[in-house]
Amino acid sequence: MSNNASEIGLIGLAVMGQNLALNIADHGFKISVYNRTFEKTSRFLESNTQVENLLGFSELKDFVNSLRQPRKIIIMVQAGKATDAVIDSLIPLLEKEDIIIDGGNAKWTDSISREQKLNELGFHFVGSGVSGGEEGARFGPSLMPGCSPKAWDEIKDIWYAISAKVDPVNGKPLEGAKPGEPVDGGVPCTAYIGTDGAGHYVKMVHNGIEYGDMQMICESYHILSQIGGMEPHEIGEIFDEWNGGMLDSFLVEITADILKQKDPSTGKAFVDVVLDAAGQKGTGKWTSVNALDMGVPAPTVAEAVFARCLSAVKEERVEASKILPEVEVSQISESLPELIDSVRDALYCSKICSYAQGFQLMREAQREYDWELNFGEIAQIWRGGCIIRAAFLQKITEAYERNPNLPNLLLDEYFSDCIEKYQSSWRKVVCHATNHGIPIPTFSSALSYFDGYRSNRLPQNLLQAQRDYFGAHTYERVDSERGNFYHLDWLHPDRPETKS
Numbered sequence: 001m002s003n004n005a006s007e008i009g010l011i012g013l014a015v016m017g018q019n020l021a022l023n024i025a026d027h028g029f030k031i032s033v034y035n036r037t038f039e040k041t042s043r044f045l046e047s048n049t050q051v052e053n054l055l056g057f058s059e060l061k062d063f064v065n066s067l068r069q070p071r072k073i074i075i076m077v078q079a080g081k082a083t084d085a086v087i088d089s090l091i092p093l094l095e096k097e098d099i100i101i102d103g104g105n106a107k108w109t110d111s112i113s114r115e116q117k118l119n120e121l122g123f124h125f126v127g128s129g130v131s132g133g134e135e136g137a138r139f140g141p142s143l144m145p146g147c148s149p150k151a152w153d154e155i156k157d158i159w160y161a162i163s164a165k166v167d168p169v170n171g172k173p174l175e176g177a178k179p180g181e182p183v184d185g186g187v188p189c190t191a192y193i194g195t196d197g198a199g200h201y202v203k204m205v206h207n208g209i210e211y212g213d214m215q216m217i218c219e220s221y222h223i224l225s226q227i228g229g230m231e232p233h234e235i236g237e238i239f240d241e242w243n244g245g246m247l248d249s250f251l252v253e254i255t256a257d258i259l260k261q262k263d264p265s266t267g268k269a270f271v272d273v274v275l276d277a278a279g280q281k282g283t284g285k286w287t288s289v290n291a292l293d294m295g296v297p298a299p300t301v302a303e304a305v306f307a308r309c310l311s312a313v314k315e316e317r318v319e320a321s322k323i324l325p326e327v328e329v330s331q332i333s334e335s336l337p338e339l340i341d342s343v344r345d346a347l348y349c350s351k352i353c354s355y356a357q358g359f360q361l362m363r364e365a366q367r368e369y370d371w372e373l374n375f376g377e378i379a380q381i382w383r384g385g386c387i388i389r390a391a392f393l394q395k396i397t398e399a400y401e402r403n404p405n406l407p408n409l410l411l412d413e414y415f416s417d418c419i420e421k422y423q424s425s426w427r428k429v430v431c432h433a434t435n436h437g438i439p440i441p442t443f444s445s446a447l448s449y450f451d452g453y454r455s456n457r458l459p460q461n462l463l464q465a466q467r468d469y470f471g472a473h474t475y476e477r478v479d480s481e482r483g484n485f486y487h488l489d490w491l492h493p494d495r496p497e498t499k500s
Helices: 015-026 038-047 060-065 081-093 108-120 133-139 149-162 198-226 232-243 250-260 283-294 299-312 314-323 336-369 375-381 392-402 413-435 441-453 460-471
Strands: 008-011 031-034 054-057 072-075 099-102 124-131 142-146 486-488 497-499
Touching: 008 015, 008 060, 015 031, 015 054, 015 133, 015 149, 031 038, 031 060, 038 054, 054 060, 060 081, 072 081, 072 149, 081 099, 081 108, 099 108, 099 149, 108 124, 108 198, 124 133, 124 149, 124 198, 142 149, 142 198, 142 375, 198 232, 198 250, 198 283, 198 299, 198 336, 198 413, 198 441, 232 250, 232 336, 283 299, 283 336, 299 314, 299 336, 299 441, 336 375, 336 392, 336 413, 336 441, 375 392, 392 413, 413 441, 460 486
Parallel strands: 008 031, 008 072, 031 054, 072 099, 099 124
Antiparallel strands: 124 142, 486 497
C-alpha cells in the first residue's frame, strides 16, 4: 500500500459523519469517505473543496483499498441493523488485523457481540461512544472507546487529536476552534475505557445522566416561572448568573440562551411557543432498564425518562386539566431572591445524586462484564466536548483522586459537605413545588434517593415479610449473619420458623 494512502476511513455522511470527517482532516490525517448514495458523497466533497486530506469514493471496494493497513474504518450510520449491514459488506473486503469502529449510539450488548464476531474472523472492533452533537463532532467531541488494548494502540493518536481539549489546571474546555484551525494544547477528552462494550456502555450512562440534567433544569425553570412569577427572559438572566458559579455547564449555558430568545414570528418568548411534548431516542430508557436489570437504584434517570413519556400525551393532559381539580396555592414565606437561591441549591443537590446513581451503575457494570473502569478518568473526558460538560465534573475527578475505590459520590467529603450545606433549601423547594401542584420528578426522586441511601433502616423489612407471607420468599434476620434465610409457616396455627 502506498504511503499516500489514507490513514483512516469513514462510512456514513449524515451530519455527525460529515463533521467528524472534517475534524479528522483538520488535524492533518488523510481520510477517505464513503456513503451508500454517492450523491451525498459528491455534495460533501463539493462543499469542502478547500479541505485538504479528504478523499471520496463511489465504490466500497475502492474506498477500502484506499486505506493504509491495518485499515481503520469508522461507521457512522443508524444503530442496529444498518450498522450490521455495513459491517457485513466490509468483511469480504478486509484483511486480518483491520479495524472496524462503530461511532454510533449502539447498545453495549451489540458491541460485545460484534467484537466477538469480528475477533473470530481475525479483525478488530472498536465500539466508541461519541458525544457532543454536531458541533462536538466538528471541533472536538468526547470519545469513549471500548476495544482491545491492541486496537486502542492503533487509533489512539487520531482519537487524542480530534477529541475536545480542556485546560489542564481548571478542567474547562478550550474554545476558539474554527474550520481548519483546531485548538492547540490542553488535555484530550478521550481515554481507553475498557474492553468490548465498555465504551458504548459508558456513553449510555452519559446519556442517562444527560436526561436527568435536562429535566432538573426544566423543573428549576418551571418553579421560578410558576411560583416566582418570573418571565422567561428573567429566568434566562438567572441561569446566566448560575453558569458563572457552581452550576457552570453547557446545558445551563444553552438554557439561558433559549430562555432569552424571542420567537421570530410572534415576538413572544420562544420557549412559550414550543409545544410541551418531548421526544427521546432510547438511551435514557436503556440506562433505566439496565439499572433495573442489575438491581442498581437509578430513580432520577428513570423519572426523567417518564417525564418525557408523560409530556408526550399532550391532548390527554389538556382534557385532564379540565376535569381534575387545581391546587389551592398558599403563599410562601420566602422572598423571590431567597426562592432563586433555594432553587439553585436544590438543582445542585439533585445533580449530585443523579451523577452518584450513574457512577454507581457503572461500578456495578464493571463487575458484571469484567471491565476495569477508571471513574476519575471517565469524569475527566466528560469535561469537554460532550453535552453534560460542566465544572462539576472536575469535582468528581478530584473525588476519585482522593479515593479510587469510592463506593458512592455521596460519601466523598466535598459532595457530602455540599448536601449538608444546601439540603434545607432542597427540601424547601420540594415542599413548595408539591404544595403548588408543580411536578418535580427528578428533584423529588433525587431527594428520596438521598434519604434512602443515608438511612440505616428502611421499611423493606415489612415488604420482605409480606413477600414471605404470600410467596414463601424467605427473609433474613437482624440478629443473624447476612446470607442466612428463614421462613415463617404462616398457615400453621403456631407459625413456626424454619431456616432455609
